[in-house]
Amino acid sequence: MPGMNLSQTSQQPKKRLEFGQHIGSGMLFLVSVVAVAGAIWGGLSYYDHALAGRVGETETRIVMERQDMPQDKIDSIADFQFRIDNIAAGRKQTLDPSELLGSLEGAILPGIRLTKYACDAGKHSIEIEAGADSFRTVVQQMTAFKRMSNVRELSAPVIRRNKEGLIDFSLSMELAGSPELP
Numbered sequence: 001m002p003g004m005n006l007s008q009t010s011q012q013p014k015k016r017l018e019f020g021q022h023i024g025s026g027m028l029f030l031v032s033v034v035a036v037a038g039a040i041w042g043g044l045s046y047y048d049h050a051l052a053g054r055v056g057e058t059e060t061r062i063v064m065e066r067q068d069m070p071q072d073k074i075d076s077i078a079d080f081q082f083r084i085d086n087i088a089a090g091r092k093q094t095l096d097p098s099e100l101l102g103s104l105e106g107a108i109l110p111g112i113r114l115t116k117y118a119c120d121a122g123k124h125s126i127e128i129e130a131g132a133d134s135f136r137t138v139v140q141q142m143t144a145f146k147r148m149s150n151v152r153e154l155s156a157p158v159i160r161r162n163k164e165g166l167i168d169f170s171l172s173m174e175l176a177g178s179p180e181l182p
Contacts, residue, residue, distance in 0.1 A: 100119055100126060101117055101119075104117075104126070104128070104145075107144045107145055107148060108130075108141070108144075109137065109140055109141050109144060111132060111133055111137050112130050112131070112132050112137065112141050113130055113131040113132070114128060114129075114130045115129045115130055115131060116128060116129035116130075116170075123174070124174060124175040124176075125172065125173060125174050125175065126172075126173045126175065127170065127171070127172050127173075128170065128171050128173075129158075129168070129169070129170045130168075130169060130170075130171070131162075131166050131167065131168050131169070132166065132167045132169065133166055133167070134167060135159070135167055137167070138156075138159060138167055138169050141171075142154060142156060142171065145171065145173060150175050150176055151173050151174070151175060151176070152174045152175060152176035153172075153173070153174040154171060154172070154173050154174075155171070155172045156169055156170065156171055156172075157170050157172060158170040
């Protein structure tokens with residue numbers, strides 16, 4: 001029979017397109033990420049608004065408490081705070097000889113023998129006597145002390161060679177400002 005096609009055509013049943021297949025899995029992921037980001041943003045926005053409300057309430061309460069407080073209590077609180085600030089400032093200005101010695105130990109070079117240490121807290125000064133093996137070592141030690149941030153003036157009243165051929169010297173340091181040395 002002419003014109004007749006004897007091959008069997010396989011007819012497959014038509015597939016139903018599901019939602020994920022129609023849009024694509026990438027688009028579904030993108031939509032879910034945007035939804036999660038929107039939920040996080042909304043939550044943070046709500047938290048920020050709630051926090052701003054609490055801050056406003058607290059500020060209002062502080063203003064009301066200040067208005068209700070008698071002036072003599074305010075004056076005593078201010079006086080107490082002033083005294084605390086003065087005590088803290090005075091504490092920073094006092095010299096602790098043992099702390100200063102500990103700080104100076106870090107700046108003492110090898111080959112220097114410290115024989116005497118004196119600290120005058122009222123004058124903010126330190127006197128040391130030491131020995132070294134050469135004049136060069138003495139100059140290097142003076143340079144190390146001079147580099148310290150709180151040393152304002154440095155002098156060497158005595159530098160002499162002793163009977164053994166070593167150098168005995170004394171240094172006088174005047175400290176500036178805060179007593180803390182590096």
